[in-house]
Amino acid sequence: MKPYIILLIIGFCLRESGSSFLFSTISDECSKRYYSSTSFVCVCNSSYCNFDGSLLPFEENQVRVVKSSQDEFLDIIINVNTTIRKQSIHGFGGAVTDAAAIDIKSLSQEAQNNLIKMYFGPQGSRYNIIRVNIAGCDFSVRGYSYDDIPIIKQAINLSSEEIYIFGSPWAPPAWMKTNNDIGGDGQLRKDMWQPYADYLVKFFQMYEDNLGVQLWGFTPLNEPLVAMNRSDFPGNTCVWFPEDMRDWISTVLGPTLEEEGYSRLILMIYDFNRLYLESYVEPILSDPSANHYVDGTAVHWYDDDILGPEGLDNVHNMDPSKFILYTEACTGTDGEDVALGSWDRGEQYINDIIEDINHWSTGWVDWNIVLDQYGGPNWEDNYVDAPIIVNTTADEFYVQPLYYALNLFSRNVARGSVYIHSDVNNDNIKTTAFVNPDEEVVLIVANLISM
Structure with a gap:
């Protein structure tokens, strides 16, 4: 042997x-x-940071x-x-949101360089996946900006391998929705199915042709059921039921991607929690026309502490040729927004990553890679924690246990690794x-x- x-x-x-x-x-x-007898962070600034060795x-x-x-x-x-x-690993990473870009750019250039090296450099976490928001999300301060582009390009230059970049929209423009509002429980109007597909294509063209950043894939919508029956939902959102998503993919989106030359992009459906996972994915994957265009299923971690991983197994069994990728996670949604130096939160990450990978996930993508001391900025006041916290007035940033939890995987499990039983x-x-x-x-x- x-x-x-x-x-x-x-x-x-x-x-x-x-x-x-x-x-x-x-x-x-x-x-x-x-921050307590056992709670601490590693402080980095413009002149020093605790990088891993080669x-x-x-x-x-x-x-x-x-x-x-x-x-x-x-x-x-x-x-x-x-x-x-079993499954081959795509990789690990996090989201470069508008908030993350704003916080990183609040640092001096030297401190910015150290922070980006911590995530993407050969002596850092070696992240190889980045999620970006298509137009605005809750971690924006206005409709939208492209402040993230210089950071993404620097990450690409630091990385020793291709960084998979995928986009996720939080909502169509308000005028495309049934309630004419960026928030609430409005749906995409059916007469807007083609304009919305064209809208996504314009984003792909802008990112690749105008900004010079190659995309790997996308999800059609972030958390399509989060505002279901919630007309007062404040943030960017759109309710999109699985049967409509199925029909839109098979009759509009898929053909549009082929016609416009973007069928190479990886299409991941769902992009939400375990709660509705099976009932949402099944109508899409069981339809041959829609299935043809789908590459995988994106899942968020927010129900993982109350719902077991069996749904991941069941979705895998619906079509083993389609991968499952965890695309969003964060702590601080309940209780304290930012808990500096929390080992408990780092432990939650490790426990969840292990469980997800043991049940077919091909990787794990964190939410904001960077936030400020308050867990923002966030125009909805939806503050949460992040692996690196920036002190926007002291030109320093704090590397948390959350960072080192993900680092265990991203630094040591290479893309193309294969999961084996243990x-x-x-x-x-x-x-x-x-x-x-x-x-x-x-x-x-x-x-x-x-x-």
Whole structure:
């Protein structure tokens, strides 16, 4: 049997109890700022940031161990079966929203460079997916701007591989909706089906031809049922039921993409929580005409703490040729908006990523990569947390446990890696495993017991 190189990633509750701190190789020292006895962030500015070291080569029959704490061990048995191979991984990343762009640009140029390197550079998290909002979203301060373009171009230049960029619209223009309002529970008027498809094509043309940024894919609408029966819903939204989405894709959108030369773009449907996942996706995937144009299903994490992952399995089984990708997640939607240095929130990320990947997700895309100290700006006052928080008056930014939670995956699981089966003899231990393109086995282990 061929020997495997194993990269073992161990996350012990994501809590500090020793000198090692979620860094995969020799790393710069974290400049810690405490917010409680165990809650801290790593402070970065224009002159300093704690980048990861370069990944060091090693030989067969060696194990490289990355862990979040020292001197804590459990007696567990983990089985990894490299012959049970499932989905291929697209990657990991986050959204460069208007708010993220505004906050990044509030820093000096040197601090901006350090922040973008933390996400996209070879000594950072190596993000390889970016989500952008098509026109306005809640994390905007006005109708829309393209402040994100210079940041995206810098990320592309830093990355050692192609960055998959996909767009998501929050709503059609108000005049295309039945309620003539950007918010509320209005739907896309049926006489606007073609104009809306043309509207999306114009965005693709503008992004690629005018701004020089190549797109990988898109979703037709963010959270199509979030405002259902909510006429007072304040934000950019549009109610779009699955049967209408099916018919629009098969008769309007798909043919338009082919005619305009954009059929190469990856089309992901749904882009919402687990709650309506199966009932929304089934009418679309079961229709041959619509199915022909669909590449995958986009899912958000906001119901994951109350609904199990079985729906992901069921959607995969509807058509195994279509992938599932998690496209939005954030903490702070309940309780404290920004909880600086929260290890509990980092633990939530790791637990969810492992569960989603173990149930067919091909990657995981965070919400805003950067926000300010209040969790904004957000014109709806819908403030939340982010992996990096910018202090807009001190020219510094705070790297949170949320960042290092995602970093475990994005830095160590390469695009094209294949998920392999793993199991463990302890319900409080979560595992997921991969074979990287270079045949390196990556095993990620999370201990959810506070020790």
